Amino acid sequence: MSNNNGNSGPPPAPKSQPPVRILPTKVARIYSLAHPAAVLLGFAVRFPNLVHDPISEMLNAIPFLAASQVVFTIICLPPAGGSLEAAGSGSSSSTSSGFSSGSSNIILRPGRPARRKGGSGGSGAAGAGVGGGFMGGLGGKVIPSILSLILTALLATPVFAILLVLFGAPFTTHHAQTALCAAHMALLTAVPLVYVHGVDGTVWKEVWGASRPADAVWGAALGTCVGAWLGAVPIPLDWDRPWQAWPITILTGAYLGFATGTLLGRSRWLFGKRLRFTDEADTVENKKTE
């Protein structure tokens, strides 16, 4: 009753949010590059302490990481509030056109003139527009920040902790390590996602389906997860190094993945592209049809 959808024709047109662009201010551009580097640098500097005492180091680092993530989102990213206002009017008409324009679907949503201008070149006028809205927007930025922190703590951290255990983290011991590792991963992934997208159901469905178009925010989230996944590789090796202790390699992978994902996601080659699970052409062109 369910498997006859393989040959249904046109791809669906989800009411999808477009990929997120970094705010077109000069500060935002510079800081958006500096932030992943700074996070990674901070991690590298504190690495010996992490190896020495993972629990307290991870615990102590949480406020700093949270603060730097919030600062990054406020400076560099458009808050969720704006999108919520515009969602009702704009999305349905615009996104369909966006999709019809083909593979280079780097289409900005109408109803958000400042960003569209920013995207089209960042002229002086656009900069002025954003700058003018900056003071007024601060209030609009605080609420998404707080929301993102709350959701990160209450939802994202438990989800990551459960995932870690499901992938084989100790179930009866090392609870503090697992929880703190989950908290770090949640801060790296969820804070920007919630800040930008709020609780927009369609976007989160895309997040769970890993079908967001690539941008800095989604790239960071995906990169963190993939990095953490790869971070498990050195754990079983019998090198007897102190850094092989749980969950140091996972965390290292997550941070590296975060930085890589942030930069790759907004890069020219990947921006706006989506992860594909199945080749649409392939499911039709399997051998049975011949």
Added chain:
Amino acid sequence: MVLENKSTCDVLPFSDTGAKKVDGCWHKKSFDKAVVLIIDALRYDFTVPVKPTVDVGSDPLFYNNIPVLYETAVNTPENAFLLPFIADPPTTTLQRLKGLTTGTLPTFVDAGSNFAGTAIDEDNIVAQLRAAGKTLVQLGDNTWQSLFPDYFDANLTRPYDSFNVWDLHTVDNGVTEHLLPLLHPANSTKWDVVFGHYLGVDHAGHRYGPNHPAMAAKLQQMDRLIRDVIAKLDDKTLLVVMGDHGMDAKGDHGGESDDEVNAALWMYSKKGVFGRTSADTVKPPAQASDRFVPQVDLVPTLSLLLGIPIPFNNLGSPIEEAFVGPNGNNWKNLVTVNRLASAQIKRYQEEYAKVRGAEDGNSLQSIELWDAAENDWQNIPWVGKSNPSTLRPVYDAYKQYQRKTLQVCRGLWANFDGWSMAQGIAVLFAAIVLLVFYARGLRTEQTELTNALLAAVGPGAGLGATAGALAGLLGVVAGSLVEVSVLLAATGSILSASWTMFSVPKQIKLPLPKTLWGWLAVIFTVAQSVGFASNSYTIWEDEILLFFLSTFGVLAGVSSMRQKLTADRVLGVYHSVLFVILGRVAAMSRLCREEQMPFCRSTYYSSATSSTSAPWQLVIPLILALVLPTVVKSFYAGSKSYEGAAPLWIGSAFRLGLFLVAVFWILEGADDGEWLPLSKETLKSSRVFLAQVVLALAFAAGTTAFIYSKPCINISVSQGNNEPETKAKPSSFSSMGRTTVTILGFGNVYGTRYFLLVVNFCLGIILMQKPMGQGAMGLLLWQILSLLEILDTNALVTSNSAIGPIVLGVLGSFYYFKTGHQATLSSIQWESAFIPLSSVQYPWSPILVILNTFGPQILTAIAVPLTVLWKRPLQLSDEATSTSKANNPAIRILSDTIQAASTYILYFATINLATTMWAGHLRRHLMLYRIFNPRFMMGAAVLAVVDIVLILFSVAGVRWSIVSVGDIFGW
């Protein structure tokens, strides 16, 4: 390398003929008679009252229950000594007996022949004793009879069946019953040497583990026995008690870990001839790592004490304590016996070099040591009393030569035939390439190639075999006849199959994965294969498999979120979450291998030092009987397929079988814990009967029913209703206007019909597992069903994706570890052969052990066709009216099944190739025998089992399913 040469009394091992004969033979004998008692699996730490260094709260139950050995060695050192006695792996009894009687090193491959020993050809101490005219008596383990046929006195010898590890007492009581009368003075002239082989300690280890009251009782019984023997012993008789190997933390053995090789050796005589060379060595060592002697040392020691020649192949040294005299200063004797042993070793070495050709420069090094020792010997001033300061260096020099030679031989005899290894790897590799194209790179149906392939492969293999046989007969190539013809047969069949497939380029496509799922299948297989090059990834295979399974489950959930239909999305996410959670729950069942310590905690048995289930674990079979049929039913009900035979089969028969299994294990627990006021015999016979009923239900009745059963559908015809019934949701189609045919279970007609076979096998395999393993098998069945739903909701059934069979393969490997196994020889649960049988019966006993060991892989192999059958839409004949044969739905299904089965085989074949390659490449690795070799042997065994199961049962099962469906729907 077996040398047929025998030592004789008349020929001394020295090249100089001038040496004088002593007492008719090589050395003056110390004893006329001997009682040699082997307490199977007597580990060294059982015998010394030294507490384990690791504090485990209370003393382990095996601790200090056989104190007689230590007491006598400490109190009367001139009467007894006790030493650690290190076995050469493999630590299985047959190999140990060969080592203990010939004094040589075993080769590893022998382990497989533990069940079927053949007579020893080499020179050995039993043959030497016989040649010296001694009357030999053997009591206990009947392995001796197959190794030494006709050597023992037929009237006094009492062999006992050795494989029934659930029976702790029959052998032991039998040995004691016949041993003690022999020691009576009236019988003393009837025999010269008694070999008594006790098995109770070994069986207690296998069945309960060392830390169990049964082990304590067994050791105490041995203690009393030894005291009884001592009491009856006369002055002329030597008493030897030894273990042939040790046991690991849960009582099993076979491998190379310290606990498995650390046995104990104790010698006793009333005459007081033993001594110690220094005050430090008066007490037996506290740890087995101190002052140990290798087990090959028994042969020269016993030979010289009894005044017979040292067997020709011996590599051991005379044990110091036995020859140094009660005052510890008879250096002259020590030097003499060591010169004899060294000379024998040198003679053997020369003969060996002659046969092998002088290819090994290694042996020359030890010859230099011999020359040095001989030189020292010549320079000893033979006047006056024996002087330690001049004699000791000579003794040390001989000893050094002996040990060096032993070490050289250890290295030398791990002799690898690189050419054969290369041939094997090449054949495996070529076969896998062929399989890759056959499974994933064909544009046509697999079935269309069948005739052509068979027509090509048959003659190809035949031609190869004949050519090989001819080449072998004519002596064109080196190597054995069989090897050459098998190699050429394999080459011939691969070449001809390749020709059939590749000669038509348009039917071949590049077998590169095109979807994430395809890549995932490749990554799982290749990553694991590469990982086997590292001992760490081999050790932690179970955790890695969980990691892969969770990865698949999470990605399946993510993919399900992308599905367009809400039903697909919800079901897909639900089953993905379920899949991951079930896997994680199953991961709680662990049996750690030694190398995983201390990062692993065993939960499979009641404790880490036990091989019995905890009482609470007996609840698991009961829960299974209650829950598992209901779980299966829920998956059937999802497509309204709980119709036809399904309620009777799943709801009644399966549940009844599971319930009987639960009763079986409760009786078993009652036997162990003595809860029920029933005799052991009653419990055992009723248990065996129950197990046989379950097997009959699962395999005899189940298979018959499977062949004749109708599909799980319900067809009802109703009149007078023009509207198609909305109630019959899966499918209802009306014909002729007035008649409505309602078919329930239409949506999954192939899958539910075939799944009945999986249920049968699941029941049979669950019976063969310990309670914890039964829980794991239940979770496996659930996870398989969950996987099938995931495949369906993500449209992976119809696209013949590789991921389904590969994940099944990963599941099979994963649950191998969750049913209390590891890639080690000692984790084989031999006792499972006695679940439905009370004695060893061929061929059933090996099959039962295979069902226990590879049960998970067998079950997933049976489930493989479901990856293309589950909820496969039914194609009716009128839809396939075209003349092309390929459009026959039955042929298509068979073709898809073959593709899935080949993919599944591909997973295990790749792992087999990888483990073979790594074991070959790392053949000088320190961990070869501990880690790489067992994994390689397991990989090959799994591949063979999986091949047979797929061909015999899975494909045949699909055939019966299709026929049964075809009967109803008419094509």
